[in-house]
Amino acid sequence: xxxxxxxxxxxxxxxxxxxxxxxxxxxxxxxxxxxxxxxxxxxxxxxxxxxxxxxxxxxxxxxxxxxxxxxxxxxxxxxxxxxxxxxxxxxxxxxxxxxxxxxxxxxxxxxxxxxxxxxxxxxxxxxxxxxxxxxxxxxxxxxxxxxxxxxxxxxxxxxxxxxxxxxxxxxxxxxxxxxxxxxxxxxxxxxxxxxxxxxxxxxxxxxxxxxxxxxxxxxxxxxxxxxxxxxxxxxxxxxxxxxxxxxxxxxxxxxxxxxxxxxxxxxxxxxxxxxxxxxxxxxxxxxxxxxxxxxxxxxxxxxxxxxxxxxxxxxxxxxxxxxxxxxx
Numbered sequence: 380x381x382x383x384x385x386x387x388x389x390x391x392x393x394x395x396x397x398x399x400x401x402x403x404x405x406x407x408x409x410x411x412x413x414x415x416x417x418x419x420x421x422x423x424x425x426x427x428x429x430x431x432x433x434x435x436x437x438x439x440x441x442x443x444x445x446x447x448x449x450x451x452x453x454x455x456x457x458x459x460x461x462x463x464x465x466x467x468x469x470x471x472x473x474x475x476x477x478x479x480x481x482x483x484x485x486x487x488x489x490x491x492x493x494x495x496x497x498x499x500x501x502x503x504x505x506x507x508x509x510x511x512x513x514x515x516x517x518x519x520x521x522x523x524x525x526x527x528x529x530x531x532x533x534x535x536x537x538x539x540x541x542x543x544x545x546x547x548x549x550x551x552x553x554x555x556x557x558x559x560x561x562x563x564x565x566x567x568x569x570x571x572x573x574x575x576x577x578x579x580x581x582x583x584x585x586x587x588x589x590x591x592x593x594x595x596x597x598x599x600x601x602x603x604x605x606x607x608x609x610x611x612x613x614x615x616x617x618x619x620x621x622x623x624x625x626x627x628x629x630x631x632x633x634x635x636x637x638x639x640x641x642x643x644x645x646x647x648x649x650x651x652x653x654x655x656x657x658x659x660x661x662x663x664x665x666x667x668x669x670x671x672x673x674x675x676x677x678x679x680x681x682x683x684x685x686x687x688x689x690x691x692x693x694x695x696x697x698x699x700x701x702x703x704x705x706x707x
Contacts, residue, residue, distance in 0.1 A: 382493030398497035400444035407438040414686040425627035433492035434484040437515035446500035524550040526650025543600035544571040
């Protein structure tokens with residue numbers, strides 16, 4: 380099969396082995412794949428990953444080895460963590476933290492920058508006919524934003540600051556905006572911030588934001604190795620700091636203010652697909668303005684360059700032959 384392969388450098392292969400299915404796994408032909416910031420960090424050495432990167436996708440099930448044969452021919456998205464199913468974490472419903480897990484395109488399992496991917500049937504979610512492929516690509520990152528609501532109770536009088544106007548920062552702002560609280564998204568690019576303004580969320584250029592500790596909840600989604608240190612300038616004493624950034628490199632920092640101000644720090648990663656799907660189906664959240672460009676897989680080099688461009692939001696690769704090449 381055709382695939383992008385990372386072995387220290389990213390290259391194209393047209394003879395990469397098609398996945399062999401284990402029991403209760405499905406073979407999915409990828410229709411579209413999104414490039415996210417974690418993928419770009421992978422290409423810098425994050426997690427020392429080797430293989431096919433990519434984890435945001437929509438595709439069609441071509442084959443199932445056991446399990447639910449009714450999935451064949453269905454359009455699906457998939458949860459990216461594959462737990463062992465037998466350890467204490469998995470038995471407690473914490474497969475995302477299974478010490479033996481594989482994660483597509485990130486940890487020990489090939490990802491979706493290829494014609495096919497294999498995933499356990501239990502990881503798959505059907506996509507309704509009313510949802511476009513472009514929207515379906517956003518289910519996984521939108522679920523990551525919804526994870527915040529699983530971890531933190533939002534009160535009506537909370538002041539919430541989201542730092543970062545990249546894809547994930549904007550999605551976090553849109554999800555938090557569905558709650559009865561005051562949400563502000565801060566970033567560096569006015570055109571990106573317009574995408575949250577148009578959906579009723581306040582935004583501000585971060586350089587104009589006073590560094591005062593006046594927010595009950597701060598979401599750090601800048602993708603910067605200095606993000607944690609910078610975010611601590613805005614959290615109230617006994618407030619909550621939610622960390623969304625994953626970077627290949629870290630930077631020395633003084634964390635004493637976490638102790639002095641008794642800050643509650645929450646790491647936040649993958650999240651629930653069901654509320655993300657519902658939000659898209661019900662048009663509660665519109666992700667279409669976040670699409671910068673859809674690029675055919677044959678032009679994968681351009682797709683990676685565009686994804687690295689800080690003026691871009693979501694870059695999607697169309698894996699269906701020549702595909703589309705349009706700016707939305």
